[in-house]
Amino acid sequence: MNDLSRSRSASKPGSRRLPSYFDLIEDELRRRGGGGGGSAKRSTFTNSGLPSAKHPGAASAFSRAAGNNAVVVKVLSYGAGASSARNVLAYQSKEEKARDQDGREVTDLSAAVRSWEREFGNRKGxxxxxxxxxxxxxANREHLGRALASLAEDGFRQPGDGDRTYAFSVSEGVKGQTRLQFALVIAHEKKDRSDRSSANRIPAEIDDVRAIDERLDKVLRGAGITPVSRYPAEFSSGPKGLTATLHAMQRAGAEVTLSTKTHLRDRPGKSGRYERGGERREVTTKDHKELTAEGKVVGALMQTRQPRDFMHLLLSGPANVDRDRFILAGRDFLREQFEGHRYSYAVHNRNDLEQHPHLHVIVALRNASGKMLNPNIRDFAEWRVRFADKARERGIPIDRQKRLERAGPPPVKRWEWEMFRRMGATAPSNVVEKVMSKLRDTPTAPKREEARTRFDQSRRSVGHVIRMLDGIAKDRGAPSTARELSQDLSIGLRREYGRLKTAVREGRDPT
Incomplete structure (x- = not known):
């Protein structure tokens, strides 16, 4: 019995149980079909009281009209290394202790981190x-700068490779010598953020390092500068590694010169655009904050290959859900879906009945046999369905509907929200429209053909159900309870129907 029929049954005196709403609809379908009702008529509804998967649009509409929330299963972030795992483990355990894949309580955070470290502690970025x-x-700093600039024009690794970002600093060395610290971006530097190529990457192999060293040695000697010795080569990873390298070169008050073709082009009324090309620009500074800002500009177009050791997963349910059953459903889903993987989960908002309860889960991407988990959008959709099924097995009416099948507002990414909050109306128009649609709960038209097809199917299903409900509500021969409930549910479905029509037609709220 659904919540709607339960509330009406409770208001009637006496101990006789009134038939549920869906019992009455099935009686009506059997009556119209003639005789005792065939199995084909009965198969429209499931044991849970919802239309079957044969009519997903109708199932979704019934579930939404009854107040059920769509299940949320999403990856919040990926991470690498034990220190990142520690941060996630500490965050997930902020309200109550986490439990691992064997159901054991994680009481010692340091011991847990050590166990995760054994999984991927030696991984490098x-x-x-x-x-x-x-x-x-x-040596003289100006002479060094000119020698490096001439090599940058020709190419650090080989002739023609003249677009790379480099930086250098000059300070006092040992025994009155001059110390030169030189940094070179060997990752592929993209032309803009849409660039997906990686042809310009230099492998971090000993032969490549030796080739760069030989070309650097040659150009320095050609400028009358004699290298005495070289320290072991060091590598760093990603934009943060670049910034850390610049800061290390700046220690002891040394000036750092950064030479790059990457720049941030201003656009009136819009956010800046990162681009690589044109003339080189040089920045010489010893200011810590300026180096950080320049490192971020170069890092924005650096194609890094960070490893993924684990994912931070979120399982969320509606605020009015039975917390204990929801947690058991999450446990069942994790045990089945991630068998063989190390994971731990913890509950947030268990006792705050006004907030949505959710599980924060950290899952190792590599299982015990060494197989790597590489989830994509199809996996997320499948996980959502499986988690909803586990919830339904526990008696929780969670909607397993996909976002494609909803006429809901678009999801807003964190960076889009931050940009809108910071820039307001001067933010890019597409970001402003997206954020405002979310704030106003405005449905948007689907862009993918698959999504349009599903919207059309849902629209037809909802329309069919509304017509059936209207027929029952106007049928004087039907029980009064069935007529009243049909009218109530029809109102809710009409709202869904209107949202679907609006989303398919123009993506704007009719009001």
Whole structure:
């Protein structure tokens, strides 16, 4: 019996149980079909009282009209290394202790981190920045700058490779010598953020490092600068690694010169655009904040290859759900879906009945046999369906409907919200429209053909159900309870029907 029929049954005196709403509809279908009712007529509804998967649009509409929330299963982030795992484990356990894949309570955070560290503690990030340090005979900074600029024009790894970002600093070395610290971006630097190529990446192999070192040595000697010794090569990973390298070169008050073709082009009324190309620009500074800002500009177009050791997963349910049964459903889903993987989960908002309860889960992507989990959008859709099924097995009416099948507002990414909050009306028009649609709960028209097809199917299903309900509500021969409930549910379905029509037609709220 659904919540709607339960509330009406409770208001009647006496101990006789009134038939549920869906019992009455099935009686009506059997009556119209003639005789005792065939199995074909009865198969329209499931044991849970909802239309079957044969009519997904109708099932979704009934579920939404009854107040059931769509299940939320999404990846909040990916991470690499034990320190990142520690942060997630500490966050997920902020309200109550987590439990691992064996159901054991995680009481010692340090011990848990050590166990995760055994899984991927020796993993390293991609090697994107090469750092070479030399001891030179007494040298002049201007001469060094000109020598490096001439090599940048020709190419650090080979002739023609002249677009790379590099940086250098000059400070006092040992025994009165000059210390040169040189950093080179060996990762592929994209032309803009839409660039998906990686042809310009230099492998972090010993032969490539030796080739760069030989070309650097040759150009320095050609400028009359004699290298005395070189320290071991160092590598760093990603935009943060670039910024950390620049900061390390700036220690002891040394000025750092950054030379790059990456720049942030201003656009009136819009956010800036990161581009690579045109003339080189040089920035020489010892200011910590300026180096950080320049590192972020270069890092925005750096194609890094960070490893993924684990994912931070969120399972969320509606605020009015039975918390204990919801947690058991989440446990069942994790045990079945991630068998063989290390994971731990913890509950947030268990006792705050006004908030949505949710599970924060950390899952190792590599299982015990070494197989790597690489989830994509199809996996997320499948996980959503499986989690909803587990919830329904526990008696929780969670809607397993996909976002494609809803006439809901578009999801807003964190960076879009931050940009809108910071820039307001001057933010890019597409970001403003997206955020305002979310705030106003405005449905948007689907862009993919698959989504349009599903919207049309849902629209037809909802329309069919509304017509059936109207027929029951106007049928004087039907029980009064069936007529009243049909009219109530028809109102809710009409709202859904209107949202679907609006979304398919123009993506705007009729009001």
């Amino acid at each position: 991609s090697q994107d920045i090469l750092r070479l340090t030399y001891e030179l005979e007494k």
